[in-house]
Amino acid sequence: MSKRLRQALIILGVLLVAGLLISSIIKRGVCSYYGYQTDxxxxxxxxVGCMVKASGxxxxxxxxxxIQ
Incomplete structure (x- = not known):
């Protein structure tokens, strides 16, 4: 495997992990904001996604x- 290909794969992997982390942070923020808006x-x-406590x-x- 050439040095350039190895570097490109490492950069691609780092970008993929960074994208997943940013996506997770945004989803958590949206879920938290939904809870703030609806009390x-x-x-x-x-x-799984955003969970809301309803009827215990x-x-x-x-x-x-x-459910409602």
């Missing part, structure tokens, strides 16, 4: 309308 308790669960149970934010 509800929220938490962000990795690989944690429910996905996207499925909250079906």
């Amino acid at each position: 509800r308790e929220t938490k962000y669960a990795p690989f 149970n944690w429910v996905l934010r996207s499925e909250l309308r079906a």
Whole structure:
């Protein structure tokens, strides 16, 4: 493997990890802001999404309308 190809793969890997971290931070912020706006308790669960506490149970934010 050439030196340039190895450097390009390392840079690509670093950019991918940085993108995933930034995406996660943004999603957590959006979830927290939703809780602030609606005055509800929220938490962000990795690989699941934004969870909202409704009737004592944690429910996905996207499925909250079906519960109400």
